Amino acid sequence: MTEPDVLVIGGGTAALCAAISARRLGASVLLAEQAPKGLRGGNTRHSRNLRIRHESLTPLSSGPYPEEEFWSDLWHATGGTSDPTLARILVQRSAEATDWLANAGVPLQPTSSGVLPPSRKTAFLLGGGTTMLNALYATAKRLGVEIRYGGEVRDPRIANGRLERLLYQDAGTARTLAPRAAVACCGGGQANRDWLRAHWGETADGFINRGTPFASGEILEALLRQGARAVGDPKRAYLVAVDARSPADDGGIVTRIRCMPEGIVVDANGRRFRDEGGDTASTRYAIWGQRLADCPGQIAYLILDARGRRAAPPSLYPPIAAETIERLAARLGIDPGSLAATLAGYNAATRAPDAGADEADWRTFDLDPPKSRQARPLIEPPFAAYPMRPGITFTYHGVAVDAQTRVRLRDGGVIENLFAAGMIMAPNLMGRGYLSGLALTIGVVFGRIAGEEAARHAGG
Amino acid sequence: MPVDESLAESRRVLEICNACGYCNGFCDVFESAERRPTLNEADLVHLANLCHACRNCFHGCQYAPPHPFLVNVPRSLARTRYRSYLAHAWPAALSGLLARQALAAPLIALGAIALLVGLVLVLVPPEVLFASQAGAGAFYRILSWEAMVLLGGLPLGWSVLAIGLSLRQYWRLTRTEGAPLSTRAIGAALRDILVLRNLRGGGPGCNDLDDRFSHARRRLHHAMLHGFLLSFAATVTATLYHHLLGWEAPYPLLSAPVLLGTLGGILMSLGAVGLAWMKWRADPEPSAPETRGLDLAFLGLLFLVAVTGLALLVWRETAAMGLLLAIHLGSVLAFFLLLPYSKFVHAGYRAIALLIEAIEHAAVSRQ
Known part of the structure; x- marks a missing residue:
């Protein structure tokens, strides 16, 4: 292992974009990915699309997505928490992202493939994030980036506004590195149970980590300890409803449960607690994640009848099923009388839509909480249930950066040779909320900037 | 692995695919699987034969090993596909030839060549067999036209019948109820076969190695x-030359049969060597080891037929012609005999799978 001009910490989108960009400017680059090769790439492995500005129609999307619309979407989704300078850079330079990726060998899926959900605002990666990673790793290797798997970078030392050294450790070696510049692209700490527990208490025990088990937050935490300025809030996380039977880490996209309007959602006591028909926007996934985190034991059950089950999308695991609602309750460990009473009360309150009205217009009357849409009675056996838990995707906690992605210090100034890109700095752009495809775009746009700036710093 | 285990694994894997859908741009398998959410036996057999084993969905899979979900679509479908070859062989008693292809194919090839060489050694006087023959009818001085037709025609007739019965059984299992067959669908399927659209990986190509x-x-x-x-x-x-025009082989170098046959033989030899080399070099993870014998034996057989044909052309005016002719006819005989019990059967099942897709596609676009 040689002492590189630029050390890139991490192995996902931002890390690869940074490594390739730095190498193209002539710097020697070492990319240290903590995961083994077969699980490389952080949460990029589970990604599918990226949000891009485009002023005219392109083969990758169904219509234009102009700058001001992207800007306003970002502003509304994040509740105005974006750093305006960084947000403007993100929106403007997102327009180059797909060309840059294609040029680095990444295949994109045109809308003419005829099999994509209609999307005007995001472009799809052919085969998803893992295919993109394969292409980017191959390009990085071809350009001469040194790639190390399975080793951990830790203990960054910061003094006088400079990163002085770090420790690199793997099964065989432990050595100090003192690169001229470093780029931290190693995400947040959502896979670190101790870290989650420190911020969420016992609630964290009910979480399932949807993504990479390697998001330990080690570098993030160390940088904050050494005086880097924090952005966001460690107690805020992007949570979606996932199947409670999913593995503790890395279940990805297939663990999502997303057909709440087809049934009713009850907590461990067998009682409904929210309007299951109320949310139709794309934010509905995250809304249910947060609601599950607030449930006793962080668990709830989506109850379907046979009709609802037919309407539900394919799932990783088949739902738990039983001929009667009481037997289903027993299988779920819920008091049968309580669940049966909830269901009877719900069924009695449902009303069919007026003749000629929208079929989805079934609603409940005089029920608390109400179900405002799709409130069909659940009467056709067998009954089925998906147990659900909050699935953590990322936390809104990171390091503050300036327009060159240099890490900012708490008491003013920046660390002149330490840059950050990707989810470790994403809270600069979204302190809350999410827009589909935003994480990848942040990775590409700021990964490129960080790599170029790091190479310039190392060379100058 | 018993049949139902291979089906169960394909079902388990494709259920994960149906919940994910990231690979739907690579080939037709994933959209087709989404239209078949129950994934019953017929569905799985259809999807397995639709799969061209391009491997993009393995290398691009977020759930491939070492992920605990252990998703390996190309391997699972290769197993189900292989099982379907065995299950649809006619007569069923001969499916063992497919299962033990690595042994059966060389033995049958050797046997057929030995038979032909033995035949000409016994029947043809040495002064004819080892003389250099030239001019019209040279081949028939070694073996009469009638004998050749009999030796080729009988096994070919049997093989066509056996394959036809297998395909009929397969079609009845996997066809889509209520979707009409149209000339447009047949045209679309033929185009997919001729351009191998499903081996383009959605544009960039496939993860061959x-x-x-x-x-x-x-x-x-x-x-x-x-x-x-x-x-x-x-x-x-x-x-046609023989029957309509009364011209007897061998034909001149610049005649249509020789030009077509030479070009065909060269392409087949290159194809066989190249494909075998790829099998040798490719990452074995996304393939099923038990199908290797079947694949390589068929490539070997095609290579043998092509190369012996080319050798016959090159040395047809020398004293070696008689034996070369016997060897070439022996390989053709073995090839004909093995058609229904070799990898050749993939052509028919794949064609039907593509036809079913074209039919369903036409039905969807009409709606």
């Missing part, structure tokens, strides 16, 4: 298929 994209396997398969068709065309023109 590792996670890099390449078009090599598609091109080699084109060489093989088109070489085979050219050789077939050579045989047909030669038959």
Whole structure:
């Protein structure tokens, strides 16, 4: 292992974009990915699309997505928490992202493939994030980036506004590195149970980590300890409803449960607690994640009848099923009388839509909480249930950066040779909320900037 | 692995695919699987034969090993596909030839060649057999035209019957109820076969050897298929020459049968060597080891037929012609005999799978 001009910490989108960009400017680059090769790439492995500005129609999307619309979407989704300078850079330079990726060998899926959900605002990666990673790793290797798997970078030392050294450790070696510049692209700490527990208490025990088990937050935490300025809030996380039977880490996209309007959602006591028909926007996934985190034991059950089950999308695991609602309750460990009473009360309150009205217009009357849409009675056996838990995707906690992605210090100034890109700095752009495809775009746009700036710093 | 275990694994894996859907741009398998959410036996057999084993969905899979979900679509479908070859062989008693292909194919090839060589050694006087023959009817001085037709025609007739019965059984299992067959669908399926659209990986190519994209396997398969068709065309023109025009083989170097056959033979040889080399070099993870014998034996057989044909052409005016003719006819005989019990059967099942997709596609776009 040689002492590189630029050390890139991490192995996902931002890390690869940074490594390739730095190498193209002539710097020697070492990319240290903590995961083994077969699980490389952080949460990029589970990604599918990226949000891009485009002023005219392109083969990758169904219509234009102009700058001001992207800007306003970002502003509304994040509740105005974006750093305006960084947000403007993100929106403007997102327009180059797909060309840059294609040029680095990444295949994109045109809308003419005829099999994509209609999307005007995001472009799809052919085969998803893992295919993109394969292409980017191959390009990085071809350009001469040194790639190390399975080793951990830790203990960054910061003094006088400079990163002085770090420790690199793997099964065989432990050595100090003192690169001229470093780029931290190693995400947040959502896979670190101790870290989650420190911020969420016992609630964290009910979480399932949807993504990479390697998001330990080690570098993030160390940088904050050494005086880097924090952005966001460690107690805020992007949570979606996932199947409670999913593995503790890395279940990805297939663990999502997303057909709440087809049934009713009850907590461990067998009682409904929210309007299951109320949310139709794309934010509905995250809304249910947060609601599950607030449930006793962080668990709830989506109850379907046979009709609802037919309407539900394919799932990783088949739902738990039983001929009667009481037997289903027993299988779920819920008091049968309580669940049966909830269901009877719900069924009695449902009303069919007026003749000629929208079929989805079934609603409940005089029920608390109400179900405002799709409130069909659940009467056709067998009954089925998906147990659900909050699935953590990322936390809104990171390091503050300036327009060159240099890490900012708490008491003013920046660390002149330490840059950050990707989810470790994403809270600069979204302190809350999410827009589909935003994480990848942040990775590409700021990964490129960080790599170029790091190479310039190392060379100058 | 018993049949139901291979089906169960394919079902388990494709259920994960149906909940994910990231690979839907690579080939037709994933959209087709989404239209078949119950994934019953017929569905799985159809999807397995629709799969062209391009491997993009393995290298691009977020759930491939070492992920605990252990998703390996190409391997699972290769197993189900292989099982379907065995299950649809006619007569069923001969499916063992497919299962033990690595042994059966060389033995049958050797036996057929030995039979033909023995036949000419016994029947043809040495002064004729080892003389250099030239001019019209030279081949028939070694073996009469009638004998050749009998030796080729009988096994070919049997094989056509056996394959036809297998395909009929397969079609009845996997066809889509209520979707009409149209000339448009047949046209679309033929186009998919001729351009191997499903081996384009949605544009960039396939992960032929590792996670890099390449078009090599598609091109080699084109060489093989088109070489085979050219050789077939050579045989047909030669038959027409013989019957309609009364011209007897061997034909001059610049005649249609020789030109077609030479080009076909060269393409087939290149295709066979290239495809075998790819099998040798490719990452074995996304393939099923038990199908290797079947694949390699068929490539070997095609290579043997092509190369012995080319050798016969090169040395047809020398004293070696008699034996070369016997060897070539022996390989053709073995090839004909093994058609229904070799990898050749993939052509029919794949064609039906593509036809079913074209039919369903036409039905969807009409709605």
